Amino acid sequence: MTSRVHSIRTRIKFCGLTREQDVADAVAAGGDALGFVLWPGSRRHVDLDRLAALAAGVPAFVTRVGLFVDQPPELILQASRYLNLLQFHGDETPAFCAGFDRPWIKALRMRDDLDLHAAAQAYAGAQALLLDAYRPGVPGGTGETFDWSRIPASLAKPVILAGGLTPDNVADAVECVRPFAVDVSGGVESEPGCKDPSLLSAFAAAVAEADRKRPS
């Protein structure tokens, strides 16, 4: 087992962007990665045309991430041309995730019986594991936190912490978990799919402040 990857600063992924202005605001706030939800069940869903338009506004060095939930390979292949990274948020197998000629991350919902070490081994090809709250019947984007102390200090994959993060709780999350990255959707919105520029900036500022305080 390897130690968890640490970095001089905590990366930020802003997820669930649907509007050009939100893309611009998320980049201006300092987002390292922007997420686009291709799953039609989400209130933040974007279709391929919308994805193409939004992706065109993302500058170099900011990662374009596509979020999928147990979707057909054809759709994922079509979307991939606008994406740098695939986020699988359903029950996709490791072999399925690896089938698209793109780097990928696997979202895991923190059910009580989830064995994170076993999952890290099973999804060995993932660039990171994204840990999200578990609510039965809902694949993600619940706006709920989970017990961060369940995340082991040592894991074979970088951790992206998600689930109910906000400008008010993200500093505690960074201090407690020391993840490679944090991921937020609902906590920086005025309504589902509409990001609030002041919340985006407040979130990034809280992460930066937590990074400044943490021991090296």
Ligand SMILES: O=C(O)c1ccccc1N[C@@H]1O[C@H](COP(=O)(O)O)[C@@H](O)[C@H]1O
């Ligand atoms: O945002 C959604 O609608 C969504 C739908 C299906 C799966 C995942 C979804 N969102 C992702 O869930 C986590 C946590 O979101 P939140 O911050 O608690 O709102 C994050 O990765 C979202 O991108």
